[in-house]
Amino acid sequence: MSPLADDLGFLLSRASGLVVRATNESLAEIGLRVRPYSVLVLACDHEGGISQRDLAAALGLDPSQVVALVDELAGRGLVRRAPSPDDRRTKLVAATARGRELRERAAQLAGAGGRRQLGRLTAAEQATLRDLLARVVADPA
Amino acid sequence: MSPLADDLGFLLSRASGLVVRATNESLAEIGLRVRPYSVLVLACDHEGGISQRDLAAALGLDPSQVVALVDELAGRGLVRRAPSPDDRRTKLVAATARGRELRERAAQLAGAGGRRQLGRLTAAEQATLRDLLARVVADPA
DNA sequence: TATTGTTATACTCTATAACTATA
DNA sequence: TATAGTTATAGAGTATAACAATA
Secondary structure (H helix, E strand, O other), X not given: OOOHHHOHHHHHHHHHHHHHHHHXXXXXXXXXXXXXXXXHHHHHHOOOOEEHHHHHHHHOOOHHHHHHHXXXXXXXXXXXXXXXXXXXXXXXXXXXXXXXXXXHHHHHHXXXXXXXXXXOOOHHHHHXXXXXXXXXXXXXX | OOOHHHOHHHHHHHHHHHHHHHXXXXXXXXXXXHHHHHHHXXXXXXXXXXXXXXXXXXXXXXXXXXXXXHHHHHHOOOEEEEEOOOOOOOEEEEEOHHHHHHHHHHHHHHHHHHHHHHOOOOHHHHHHHXXXXXXXXXXXO
């Protein structure tokens, strides 16, 4: 008999929706949205490139969803697909110089967008929230 | 090592996605999903009915999205639309007896679904999470 | 046989614009 | 003029199934 405003699942999806929307609005200035941005971040942070399978796992997406995201970034010259030297099935997605350059600006914009909602919490509270959510999200393996 | 794993916005949308999916899977047994379920809850908790405009505000949706949700529940005889005595533009959405009956089972199922992810936190931690999210979500007015 | 990337498809969600009937 | 509900539409997100190349 708990009212909706106390429902953790509802609060979670509401908070997520607001933060994603605010972040998308900030990223619009450089023609990015949250999903492609997160792909760019992962590509930048893996020097030798990251396979689409690993990309999908890191983002919690199905590999089939990753294709269009990489296509979009590759079409803009922000990442490129390179065949893996170890396994010819695998394509390694790596950031280009332009991609790395844009990533810095993107990170600033994304941060500013998120703060429109999350700035209501102190730094300590944000850290608490981060720890709690990390445990909710963690793979129980 | 993943930098995204420290991003609060990413964690939020990931956690929300997992909880919503688990809840939808649980609710599938009675042919409901999270959104229609939340409408049913609000209809049940407002004895005299709630206007679609207030429903939209409470759920953070556009009024146009509420129409199909109410249609679906009304089509199953779980809620009904009644004209407001005060304003003939307004329709009050109220739960039927069948709606109230199903709501109890639905709440059990939704709770069980959410616990598949949120049960990793103690009750105290869940309360902390609830308070933090409530502040992120709150209207700053 | 199993896995990586891919295509295809369908359904849900989100976001707007515009219309109607009331106020 | 403004508001409540509605219709319509388009784009983004989610979920599966199946296929080709490779392991």
